[in-house]
Amino acid sequence: MTFRRRLLRxxxxxxxxxxxxxxxxxxDEPPPGLTIxxxxxxxxxxxxxxxxxxxxxxxxQLNSLLDANSIQxxxxxxxxxxxxxxxxxxxxxxxxxxxSIAELYGVTVDDLARWNSITNVxxxxxxxxxxxxxxxxxxxxxVPSPTPTDLPTSAPTAAPSTAVASAEDVGGEVVYSTVxxxxxxxxxxxxxxxxxxxxxxxxxxxxQITNPDTIYVGQQLAIPGVGEPxxxxxxxVPLTGLEILPLILTEGQTGRIRITAxxxxxxxxxxxxxxxxxxxxxxxxxxxxxxxxxxxxxAGIYPLNLSVTGTDGxxxxxxxxxxxxxxxxxxxxIRLLSGREDxxxxxxxxxxxxxxxxxxxxxxxxxxxxxxMGLPAAAPMSxxxxxxxxxxxxxxxxxxxxxxxxxxxxxxxxxxxxxWVVLADDLNIRGTATVIDHGWGVYTGYxxxxxxxxxxxxxxxxxxVIGAIGSSGRVTGAHLHWELWVGGVPxxxxxWVSVNFS
Ligand SMILES: [Zn+2]
Numbered sequence: 001m002t003f004r005r006r007l008l009r010x011x012x013x014x015x016x017x018x019x020x021x022x023x024x025x026x027x028d029e030p031p032p033g034l035t036i037x038x039x040x041x042x043x044x045x046x047x048x049x050x051x052x053x054x055x056x057x058x059x060x061q062l063n064s065l066l067d068a069n070s071i072q073x074x075x076x077x078x079x080x081x082x083x084x085x086x087x088x089x090x091x092x093x094x095x096x097x098x099x100s101i102a103e104l105y106g107v108t109v110d111d112l113a114r115w116n117s118i119t120n121v122x123x124x125x126x127x128x129x130x131x132x133x134x135x136x137x138x139x140x141x142x143v144p145s146p147t148p149t150d151l152p153t154s155a156p157t158a159a160p161s162t163a164v165a166s167a168e169d170v171g172g173e174v175v176y177s178t179v180x181x182x183x184x185x186x187x188x189x190x191x192x193x194x195x196x197x198x199x200x201x202x203x204x205x206x207x208q209i210t211n212p213d214t215i216y217v218g219q220q221l222a223i224p225g226v227g228e229p230x231x232x233x234x235x236x237v238p239l240t241g242l243e244i245l246p247l248i249l250t251e252g253q254t255g256r257i258r259i260t261a262x263x264x265x266x267x268x269x270x271x272x273x274x275x276x277x278x279x280x281x282x283x284x285x286x287x288x289x290x291x292x293x294x295x296x297x298x299a300g301i302y303p304l305n306l307s308v309t310g311t312d313g314x315x316x317x318x319x320x321x322x323x324x325x326x327x328x329x330x331x332x333x334i335r336l337l338s339g340r341e342d343x344x345x346x347x348x349x350x351x352x353x354x355x356x357x358x359x360x361x362x363x364x365x366x367x368x369x370x371x372x373m374g375l376p377a378a379a380p381m382s383x384x385x386x387x388x389x390x391x392x393x394x395x396x397x398x399x400x401x402x403x404x405x406x407x408x409x410x411x412x413x414x415x416x417x418x419x420w421v422v423l424a425d426d427l428n429i430r431g432t433a434t435v436i437d438h439g440w441g442v443y444t445g446y447x448x449x450x451x452x453x454x455x456x457x458x459x460x461x462x463x464x465v466i467g468a469i470g471s472s473g474r475v476t477g478a479h480l481h482w483e484l485w486v487g488g489v490p491x492x493x494x495x496w497v498s499v500n501f502s
Contacts, residue, residue, distance in 0.1 A: 030078055034062075039075040051115075051134075052079045088133040091197065094126045094242040094304075094320045095235045105132040125301045125321030127247040129197030183219040184498045188212075194325055195248055196223045236316045238262040239308060244322060245501070251327035252295040252386045253495050254486050257304065259287045269306040271322070272297065277363040277441045277487055290440055290501060292489030295386050295399050299326045327492075329386035331396050334476060343429050343474040344391055352429050359423045359435055360443040361488035367439040373416035373496040374462055376446065376482045377469060379407030385492040401490035402445070402483035407469040409450050409478045415460040416444065416497075424456050430481070431472025436460060442501075444493065445483035448473050 030036050037048055045068045049059040060068050063077050071077070090101055098121045102109045109121060115131045118124065181192055189212040193200045200212055206224040209215070235242055241260040249255040257276070259267060264284030269276040276289040306318040336343070383404035388396045415436060422443070423435035430447035434454060437443055450470025460466055471478040484493035 034078045034080060037077045037079040039071050039073055039077060041073050043071075043073075045069075045071055048077065048079070054080070088131070089129045089198075090132045091247070092124050092126055092128040092130065093247075094244050094322075095239075095318070096124075096126075097121075097234050098124055100234050101130070101132065107132065123301070123321070125323050126244055127197060127323050181221045181223050183215050183217055183221060185217050186494070187215075189215055191328075192221065192223075195246065197248070198223060236308060236318065238265060238310050239318075242318075242320070244304075244320075245499075249291075249293050249322060249324045251293050251297045251299065251324060252329065252492050253293055253327065254491050254499075254501060255291045255293065255322075256501050257289045257291065259306070259308075261285050261287075261308075261310070263311055266309045267306055269304065271304045272302055272324075274487065274489075279365055279367065279440050288440070290442065290486050292486035292491040293324055294489050295327065295329065295401075297324055299324055327386050329384075329388065331390070332383065332387045332400070333390045333393070335392055336474060336476060337471070340474055341392060344394070348428050352427050355423075355425075355427070356430075356435070356445070357488065360445070360485040361441075362437070363441045363487075364437055364439045367502060368419045369417040369438045369442070370500075370502045371417070371462075372498060372500045373444075373493070374414065375405075375497060376416050376444075377405045377407050377411055377413055377480050379405040379411055379469065379480065381494075382406035382479060385494065399490075402447075402481045403493050405469070405480040405482065407478070407480060409468070409470055411469040411480075412465045413446055413449065413467040413469060413480055415462060415464045415466050418459070418461050419444075421454045421456055421458040421460060421466075424452055424454060427473065429474040431475070432467070432470065433473075434466055436466075441485075441487045443485045445481075445485070447481040447483070448475050448479060450478075 037052070039048070045056050045059060045065070049056045052059070054062070056068055059065075059077070059079070062079075065071070088105075090105070092101070098109050098112055098118070102112050112118065112130060112132065113121060115134060118130075124130070181196070183192070189200050189203060189209070193203055202224050203209070203221060204212060206222045215221070238261045239259060240262050241258070243256075243258045245256040245258070257269075257271075259265075261284070265287070266284070267278055267287050269278070269289065271289075271291055272293065274291075276291065279288045280286075281288065301321045301323055304320040304322045306320075307315045308318055309315045342348075381403060383400060385400060385403050387400045389398045389400050390396045391398065413434075417436075417438050419436040419438040421434060422437045423433065423445075425433055427433050427447075430445075432447075432449040432452050434446045434449065434452055435443055436445075446467060448470055449467040449472060451468040452466070453468075454460060454466045469478055469480045482493050484491055484496060
């Protein structure tokens with residue numbers, strides 16, 4: 001290709017790219033990360049740019065607009081898919097509705113729906129971050145001031161010199177503050193942002209972070225726009241609280257649903273097509289259900305359905321939308337010690353899984369743990385939970401259901417929490433195995449041991465030596481495989497090292 005032709009091609013590209021963007025704005029599938037905003041009567045480019053956290057220039061450039069004043073009602077504009085509207089935000093708590101939130105902030109349901117592009121008011125979910133006020137910028141002389149028609153019909157009027165809503169702006173009742181998040185091991189800025197429903201950029205701006213990979217364990221991050229919970233729940237009497245920990249659940253992890261009441265209640269419920277095992281405390285005033293989110297659960301919004309019966313004996317249904325996000329698990333290839341290939345036999349696997357499922361799916365109404373768990377061995381972690389595995393070059397079809405610790409043979413294995421030994425056996429795949437029942441449907445398992453120091457029926461205390469690391473069963477070498485089940489579902493045990501689910 002001659003230089004001239006190459007230059008020509010470059011020019012064609014330069015001309016084509018903006019027009020491609022314009023073309024894409026016409027059909028229904030915007031490019032990844034972008035969505036379409038249809039210009040409404042009274043809107044200006046300034047107003048739309050502000051809503052999506054862009055400057056007028058950025059928005060004009062994104063849409064190849066030559067004249068910022070020429071937009072028309074009904075025109076379709078490409079905008080970032082996650083609106084980062086400027087204004088105070090509210091994280092939806094379990095039991096809140098768009099109506100109750102609107103009342104809390106003194107705005108209308110229509111305002112909230114419009115500011116957050118919500119088309120179905122019943123679609124909001126616990127953990128969703130929604131904009132509850134809009135704030136005007138008037139100091140920037142480079143952009144035209146919004147005309148009165150720009151103002152949302154019932155938006156509170158902000159003080160002209162401030163860029164952030166103060167308590168007075170929304171009726172004097174709301175105390176606005178920023179949540180401080182302490183970075184835990186294994187967390188990324190992306191994951192933290194997802195957890196709070198804010199953008200990575202918003203956290204980076206608020207904490208003056210220039211490189212998102214530089215966060216460290218123990219770092220305290222200000223999460224902008226996330227206030228202390230302002231509850232606007234519509235829970236039926238006699239319920240006084242409904243808490244989900246964490247507020248946004250993750251595939252392969254544990255969640256805790258806790259309900260409090262002013263008079264004793266009985267509760268039944270379902271989540272992810274499973275019946276909840278509900279523990280009872282304080283004479284029926286506090287109910288707790290631990291849920292394991294199976295690996296493979298598709299990210300999305302799922303209903304938590306509860307049936308609550310108080311002293312009047314009349315059951316009341318409560319439905320909460322709960323968000324489940326992806327666990328982001330990876331893949332790994334495993335090569336077994338030679339001579340142990342027959343342990344990949346499916347019948348052997350099924351038979352052993354049946355033994356475990358029988359032991360680890362029971363629900364013990366007592367709880368023996370009262371803190372986050374300790375680590376089961378003083379050894380480095382060699383494989384995380386949740387990866388899809390291929391053995392000896394086979395298909396990626398087995399999920400790694402625990403966390404591996406690469407300790408040398410004979411390294412002590414410690415009970416990470418109190419409980420009763422319910423299995424002490426020699427299995428084909430899992431080798432010398434122990435299972436501890438910690439109550440409330442929580443079990444931990446210890447596979448591939450070289451020695452076991454406990455028997456079925458023993459009660460173990462936190463830190464007690466229960467066995468030694470070995471290489472029995474289906475292994476590539478000596479290590480401890482640590483497994484944790486909740487409600488019959490294997491979940492990531494490492495979450496229990498940082499979170500106290502009691
Ligand atoms: Zn393992």
